Amino acid sequence: xxxxxxxxxxxxxxxxxxxxxxxxxxxxxxxxxxxxxxxxxxxxxxxxxxxxxxxxxxxxxxxxxxxxxxxxxxxxxxxxxxxxxxxxxxxxxxxxxxxxxxxxxxxxxxxxxxxxxxxxxxxxxxxxxxxxxxxxxxxxxxxxxxxxxxxxxxxxxxxxxxxxxxxxxxxxxxxxxxxxxxxxxxxxxxxxxxxxxxxxxxxxxxxxxxxxxxxxxxxxxxxxxxxxxxxxxxxxxxxxxxxxxxxxxxxxxxxxxxxxxxxxxxxxxxxxxxxxxxxxxxxxxxxxxxxxxxxxxxxxxxxxxxxxxxxxxxxxxxxxxxxxxxxxxxxxxxxxxxxxxxxxxxxxxxxxxxxxxxxxxxxxxxxxxxxxxxxxxxxxxxxxxxxxxxxxxxxxxxxxx
Numbered sequence: 007x008x009x010x011x012x013x014x015x016x017x018x019x020x021x022x023x024x025x026x027x028x029x030x031x032x033x034x035x036x037x038x039x040x041x042x043x044x045x046x047x048x049x050x051x052x053x054x055x056x057x058x059x060x061x062x063x064x065x066x067x068x069x070x071x072x073x074x075x076x077x078x079x080x081x082x083x084x085x086x087x088x089x090x091x092x093x094x095x096x097x098x099x100x101x102x103x104x105x106x107x108x109x110x111x112x113x114x115x116x117x118x119x120x121x122x123x124x125x126x127x128x129x130x131x132x133x134x135x136x137x138x139x140x141x142x143x144x145x146x147x148x149x150x151x152x153x154x155x156x157x158x159x160x161x162x163x164x165x166x167x168x169x170x171x172x173x174x175x176x177x178x179x180x181x182x183x184x185x186x187x188x189x190x191x192x193x194x195x196x197x198x199x200x201x202x203x204x205x206x207x208x209x210x211x212x213x214x215x216x217x218x219x220x221x222x223x224x225x226x227x228x229x230x231x232x233x234x235x236x237x238x239x240x241x242x243x244x245x246x247x248x249x250x251x252x253x254x255x256x257x258x259x260x261x262x263x264x265x266x267x268x269x270x271x272x273x274x275x276x277x278x279x280x281x282x283x284x285x286x287x288x289x290x291x292x293x294x295x296x297x298x299x300x301x302x303x304x305x306x307x308x309x310x311x312x313x314x315x316x317x318x319x320x321x322x323x324x325x326x327x328x329x330x331x332x333x334x335x336x337x338x339x340x341x342x343x344x345x346x347x348x349x350x351x352x353x354x355x356x357x358x359x360x361x362x363x364x365x366x367x368x369x370x371x372x373x374x375x376x377x378x379x380x381x382x383x384x385x386x387x388x389x390x391x392x393x394x395x396x397x398x399x400x401x402x403x404x405x406x407x
Contacts, residue, residue, distance in 0.1 A: 039297050048299040049316025053083070055091050057293035061252065062097075065283055069265045071272045073280045077121055079247060080106050082286025083294055086113065093119055100284050104130040121244075123166065123209065123284075125183060128152050135159060142166050142209040142244065144185060149194055156203050163198060164207030164240065167191045167232055169225040172213045182213060188232055195236035205238060207282070211246030217256045222267035230274035239277035249288040257288075 028036070034054075042052045065076050077100040078092040086109060089099050093115050101107045102124025110120065121140045122131065128151035131141070141156065142164045143149050149165075156163050168185030186194055198205050210225050222245065233240060245264065250256045268281050298314035305311075 035295065039295070042297060048297050049314075050297050051083075051085065052295050052297055053085055053088055053290075054293045055088075058088075058289050059095075061289045061292055062095075064252075064261075065285065065289075068261065068268065070268045070281060072268060072278055074268070075280050075282050076289070077244075077282060077284045078289075079284045079286030080110060083290045084109065088290075089113060104133075107131075107134065121282075131155070136161075138162060140164075140207070142207065143194065143198075146186070146190055146194060149197065153198070153201055153203065156198075157201060160204060162204050162206045164205060164209055164242070164244070165191050165194050165198075166209040166211070167229050169210045169212070169228045171218055171221040171224055172211065173215045174213065178215055184211065184213075185209075188228075188235075191232050192236045195232070195238050199236075199238065206240060207242040207244055208233060208238075208240045209244035209246065209282075211284070212248035214248065217248065217250050217260050219259060220263060222260070222263045223270055226267045226271045226274065230271070233275060240275060241277060241279045242282055243271050243275060243278055243280075244282040244284065247283070247285040247287065249285045251287060251291050 035052075038052050038054055042050055062076055066074055068074060075097065077098045078089060080089060080099050080101050081103075084106065089110055090113055092099060093113060098119035098121055099110050099115060100121040100123055101110055102122075107120075107122065117136060117138050117140075120136075121142070123142050123144070125144050126148070127141070127144065128148045131152060132155055137159045138161065139159060140162045141152070143152070144166050155161070166185040168182070168187060172182055172184070174180045174182045185191075195205060208229050210229055212221050212225065225245070226243070229243065245267065249264065250260050271281065272278055296316065298316045300312050300314055302313040303310065304313070
């Protein structure tokens with residue numbers, strides 16, 4: 007990725023007044039951010055399609071004997087403008103809750119471009135009549151409750167298998183709540199086949215824990231053995247997400263592993279027509295930023311604290327000087343040149359000083375970005391909810407980016 011977008015990557019105080027050439031990617035984001043802030047203020051999300059399209063192109067061109075289809079993991083970045091653009095590209099959207107389903111249905115997608123994953127779907131999916139819907143069952147109870155709907159609506163179904171490398175990101179000692187065990191998956195596939203369900207796909211996901219070498223290949227072998235035990239020949243294998251970000255040192259090894267795993271899948275599952283992927287972080291990170299305004303600054307021996315008008319949690323996400331790299335889904339961009347207007351006349355001197363921080367800085371120090379309220383274990387966000395903004399979006403409350 008390009009140079010860090012933070013004050014400490016810029017010239018020191020001694021260099022003030024001199025022109026500084028930003029990398030092209032940084033300049034593009036500065037233009038996007040300024041345009042968004044002028045239209046909707048802060049906090050807001052700014053999303054650009056071009057960086058995401060480039061990430062998708064990397065996945066589309068992986069060495070593979072089979073076509074690759076990338077689904078938009080809507081939960082990763084639930085912006086309708088982004089979902090609309092994704093659908094327009096011919097790809098599909100994956101949802102994991104009723105609220106997500108209703109939001110995406112408002113875009114009138116073809117049923118072939120809609121995939122339902124997630125847990126406890128039997129608590130809400132029965133309320134929606136969607137013939138030929140694609141659904142991956144996540145538990146035995148889901149199948150018991152939803153099988154009549156699957157048969158009546160002629161759903162195209164599959165099961166999610168919990169593979170050995172899937173672990174909880176925070177507690178690796180636990181496997182996590184997703185998917186069926188090997189025994190459950192084999193029994194479920196027999197039950198679905200005996201009932202006459204249209205079983206088309208198998209699904210796995212490695213989770214969000216640190217990538218382990220060879221995990222994709224091991225997962226494919228595990229799922230293939232489940233298919234062999236159940237006598238199922240799937241048309242589609244959904245390899246989920248979990249690819250490290252493009253700037254992560256592990257990304258190259260993971261991409262190579264995924265490519266080998268796809269080749270292995272074609273060998274072990276000869277009926278496959280497509281490989282499906284659901285990489286939210288890998289695709290969305292280079293094209294997304296949360297833009298906030300600095301409201302206050304506190305210098306402390308341990309760090310410089312920037313109090314902003316939006317964020318996920320107060321002081322929960324620390325990064326070097328206000329943001330990490332070229333804007334990503336977890337990055338904050340301190341809106342340049344916007345601070346002064348948010349202060350009263352009495353605070354103008356302070357505002358001017360803070361405004362300069364978004365342009366120049368002292369030698370590297372650690373800064374933490376915090377929102378106005380809530381503790382680190384509080385609600386998901388504080389301050390005003392961010393508005394969304396994306397290129398070629400004309401809806402109210404959004405801005406071109």
